[in-house]
Amino acid sequence: MSTSEFVLEIPEMVGMPVAAKRKAQTATKPWPQGTVIVSADSHMLERDCWFDKFPEAIRDKAPRIEFRDGAYQFTLEGQVMLPQEVAVILCDAMECNPGFTNVEERLKDLDIEGVEKELIFPQRLFGLYIMGHEEMREEIFSIYNEDIAAECAKGKGRLFPVMIPNFWDLSKSRASIERIKTLGGRVMMLPNKPGKDIEGKSIHYNDPRMDPFWEAAAASGIPICFHIGEAIPQAQAGAAGTAVIAQMQGFRAIWGMLTFGGVFDRFPDLKVVFVEAGICWIASMLHDADMAYNSFPTMMNPKLAHAPSWYWRKHCYATFMTDPAGLSLLPRIGAETVMWSSDYPHQESTFGYTRSSIQAVFDHVPDVVDAQKILGKTALDVFNMH
Numbered sequence: 001m002s003t004s005e006f007v008l009e010i011p012e013m014v015g016m017p018v019a020a021k022r023k024a025q026t027a028t029k030p031w032p033q034g035t036v037i038v039s040a041d042s043h044m045l046e047r048d049c050w051f052d053k054f055p056e057a058i059r060d061k062a063p064r065i066e067f068r069d070g071a072y073q074f075t076l077e078g079q080v081m082l083p084q085e086v087a088v089i090l091c092d093a094m095e096c097n098p099g100f101t102n103v104e105e106r107l108k109d110l111d112i113e114g115v116e117k118e119l120i121f122p123q124r125l126f127g128l129y130i131m132g133h134e135e136m137r138e139e140i141f142s143i144y145n146e147d148i149a150a151e152c153a154k155g156k157g158r159l160f161p162v163m164i165p166n167f168w169d170l171s172k173s174r175a176s177i178e179r180i181k182t183l184g185g186r187v188m189m190l191p192n193k194p195g196k197d198i199e200g201k202s203i204h205y206n207d208p209r210m211d212p213f214w215e216a217a218a219a220s221g222i223p224i225c226f227h228i229g230e231a232i233p234q235a236q237a238g239a240a241g242t243a244v245i246a247q248m249q250g251f252r253a254i255w256g257m258l259t260f261g262g263v264f265d266r267f268p269d270l271k272v273v274f275v276e277a278g279i280c281w282i283a284s285m286l287h288d289a290d291m292a293y294n295s296f297p298t299m300m301n302p303k304l305a306h307a308p309s310w311y312w313r314k315h316c317y318a319t320f321m322t323d324p325a326g327l328s329l330l331p332r333i334g335a336e337t338v339m340w341s342s343d344y345p346h347q348e349s350t351f352g353y354t355r356s357s358i359q360a361v362f363d364h365v366p367d368v369v370d371a372q373k374i375l376g377k378t379a380l381d382v383f384n385m386h
Contacts, residue, residue: 009324009360012353019094019345022352024112029359031114032368037358038376038385040319041227041275041341042118042349044159045072045100046125049147054139063133063140065124071095074124081127095123097345103154106344110158113354115342116376117385119186120152121162121275126229129191137168142179149183160186160385162225167213169198174216186383187225187273188217192254205254206261214267223271223317223382226254244348250274250281255316259289262302264311271382274318276343279326282333286312313337317382321350322357327364335370339379 006014016022031037046065054062061077071087072095073080082090099106100123110118125144133140141164152159163185166176180188194203203210217224228247251274258264258272289308293300304311313334319341320326330338340361343349350357358375365371380386 009322010353010356012356013322016352018092019347019349019351020092020097024109024351025353025355026112027114027355031358031362032372035372036117036376036380037115038339038379039115039118039342039344040273040339040379040383042120042344043100043123043346044106044120044148044151045095045123046074046144047101047147047151050140050143053143053146058136058139061136063128072124074127076128076133081124094345094347097351100345103151103159107155107158109344109351113342113351114358115344115354117158117160117380118155118342118344119160119162119379119383119385120148121189121227122148125164126227129193129195129230134168134195138166138172141166142176145180145183145185149185152184160184160383162187162189164189165213165217167194167210168196168203170209170212173213177216177220177222181220181222185222186385187223189225189227192226192228192230192251204257206257206263210263211266214263214270218267218270221269221384223273225273225275226251227275228277248277248281250277250285252281252285255285255312256289258315259308259311260293260300260304262304264315265302265305268314270315272316273339273382274316276319276321276341278320278323279318279333279338280323280329282312282318282326282337283329286332317378321348322360324360324364327361330365330370335365335367336373336378338374339382340375 008014048065050062051059051064063074063076065072065074069084071084071091073087075081094100099109128140145163148161148163152161161184163180163183165180165188166172167190177188197203231243231247264270286309293308317337317339319339321341321343342351342354345351361374362371365374
């Protein structure tokens with residue numbers, strides 16, 4: 001296949017080795033004065049933190065993450081998350097990159113690629129949304145929150161944790177969020193498919209019953225985020241590519257629930273970040289949202305205080321790694337709502353061409369002040385990472 005057939009914006013992307021075999025990209029030219037590079041989405045493999053801290057009565061059901069037979073294997077109640085051959089592929093591709101589990105090695109890569117700070121998302125924890133864990137959510141996520149806070153502390157002010165609040169038992173949501181704030185959580189992640197609440201009822205983010213959660217989140221000043229990664233690809237030909245591009249379609253459904261459901265009207269201090277789906281989906285979504293609200297006035301309930309598109313710039317942000325189409329649409333999206341990320345050290349991450357991806361932002365965005373916001377200064381403000 002000819003490399004000229006690809007529409008990727010950065011030549012180094014074409015034909016790159018898997019992430020675990022890449023080398024950090026060294027500097028070739030300085031960036032404009034005042035530039036601070038922050039990745040608004042990076043990942044770290046979870047530690048085997050649950051077993052010893054689980055209540056003794058259910059300790060045998062605790063999640064485990066262990067390295068065996070050449071791969072990291074994640075189990076819940078003894079159920080293996082991935083077939084061993086898939087786990088080995090993940091190890092060879094990215095999970096056995098030293099920086100995925102070792103903070104010192106990670107910081108070496110960041111130094112070479114010029115990234116000052118990172119927001120740290122989980123790796124395998126997304127699978128717990130899929131595997132079924134509702135009766136153990138409190139133990140699983142509270143222990144994880146404690147552990148990722150301790151691990152990020154090793155980064156000496158450069159690594160900032162993402163944590164999971166209690167969204168299923170509204171009587172405990174506020175205390176959970178207060179604990180996250182005490183631990184230094186910089187953003188709270190919710191699942192795209194939240195499952196059922198403590199009473200066994202399906203959770204819908206636009207259900208007014210969720211208002212106690214949104215109220216506590218807004219009052220905390222900590223943003224809420226949604227991240228791709230919960231889709232289960234089927235095993236037929238082309239499944240991997242299909243799964244990736246399907247998830248990159250964006251978060252229309254969730255944004256629609258929050259906007260059309262009046263959540264932003266009721267909680268004007270709420271901030272929401274949509275992670276790793278790029279930014280080009282936003283412009284068409286905002287147009288379609290305004291069209292729907294204008295075209296179906298008798299069917300819009302509740303009535304909104306503003307046009308739907310208004311809420312994007314007041315409440316929302318999105319992250320991307322490389323997205324030339326999205327950057328060309330910044331006048332419609334708002335440069336102040338966009339944040340670059342490396343996604344280190346995933347397969348689709350910029351690791352190995354991070355400096356080229358950063359330069360691409362300067363090349364695509366005429367205003368250097370806007371470019372610097374996108375590359376780090378907005379993230380510093382949104383996630384309180386100064």
